Amino acid sequence: MSGSSAEPETEAFLAYRNLLFTVAYEMLGSATDAEDVLQETWLQWAKANREQVRDQRAFLIRITTRQALNRLRTIKRRREAYVGCWLPEPLLTTPDVAEDVELAESVSMALMLVLETLSPTERAVFVLREVFVVDYAEIAAVVGKSPAAVRQIAHRARRHVDARRPRRPASPNEGRAVLESFRSAVATGNPQALLEVLAPQAVLAGDGGGVKHAALRPVTGADRVARMLAGGMGRLEGTIVTTEPTVVNGNPALLVRLDGEIDGVMAIAVEDGRIAGLYYVRNPEKLSRVTSATPLTRH
Missing domain, CATH: 1.10.1740 (Rna Polymerase Sigma Factor; Chain: A)
Structure with missing residues (x-):
């Protein structure tokens, strides 16, 4: 081709x-x-x-x-x-994806996880209508429903997503600034420094796919997340840990290396200047697209 x-x-x-x-x-x-x-x-x-x-x-x-x-x-x-938390496969993306605010939000880890809670038909209708602005008649032909039914499905899916999506997505500059503060806090391993950058109800989800160690369920609450992150760093004594700022799915993230080898990607969701969501993908089968960019577009 x-x-x-x-x-x-x-x-x-x-x-x-x-x-x-x-x-x-x-x-x-x-x-x-x-x-x-x-x-x-x-x-x-x-x-x-x-x-x-x-x-x-x-x-x-x-x-x-x-x-x-x-x-x-x-x-x-x-x-x-699936063993433990399932997270979307992270993609290193080109700068134009981050600049397209609607596209960047639609492929963000946070919103992709919300889409997982929709039925297949609801997801198709939402994605086609809200992201790619496909008209109702065409969506109806795709999903085998009447245009009137598609409108109802679209309304239901939008209401479901709106109730769970970030209230105010961070701008690229805000996201980068929060990521750098988080990166510095992780480097110190100081729980208090981590608490200052985490939202009170912050959630940490890790995806090891049963191959790499990761919590089987999401960890909720800034105190628990900070302790887990600080404790994890403590268990890595003797290992060289490096974090490199990157852009995954159009949003700020960290590429984490242990002794020079890629361990995973940690994406973030920012609300009101603090991290509301941390998504750490360690499953090796999901890390093939974090070193070379994948082009995404709505057009």
């Missing part, structure tokens, strides 16, 4: 590839599964009668969403058996 002499159908697919990947990733929270969906989308696109396709973008989004819906119903069962 590459080359300067690509066939017209290949060129059309490649023109929308980043968009289609973003749709699939927001539906699934997994780059690996999103890539599989894109492969299935390509196979259907290659077989399609393109003379009857009036809007290539809408047609490709429709195929991608349907494939993602099928896969989402399957992986939901798989995630129920």
Whole structure:
């Protein structure tokens, strides 16, 4: 699917590839599964009668969403058996993603976890309508519902998400400043310094996938989170720990290395100048996209 002499159908697919990947990733929270969906989308696109396709973008989004819906119903069962907390696969992203505030929020760890609480159909409707501004009639064709039913689903999903999403997403500058304060506090291992940067009801969720050590359930409350972080640093005596500021899913994060080897990625959610959520992905199977950027787009 590459080359300067690509066939017209290949060129059309490649023109929308980043968009289609973003749709699939927001539906699934997994780059690996999103890539599989894109492969299935390509196979259907290659077989399609393109003379009857009036809007290539809408047609490709429709195929991608349907494939993602099928896969989402399957992986939901798989995630129920997941060891410990399941977190989305983190993606190193390009600066333009952070600059697109709506896109950055939609792929943030915090919101992606909220999307996990929706049914597959609700998630598809919410993502297509709220992120990619697909009209109700087109969404209805994708999910097999009437436009009126889709409007009701969209309203229900939006109300559900709004009740759980951050009240006021931090600006990129605010996020970077809070991340640096947190980084300094972690370096000292001082619980009091950590308390100053954590929101009272801060939540720490770790994803080790049963391969790396991580708490099996989210840790809630600034005191408990600070003690866990400080205690974790204490257990690493003799190990060289480095943290590198990065941008994951369009939001500030830390790339954590132990003795020079990548241990994981810690993403943050900031509210009112403090960290409300910490998401530490250690599962090695989810760390393949944290050193080279993955392009995401809504267009």
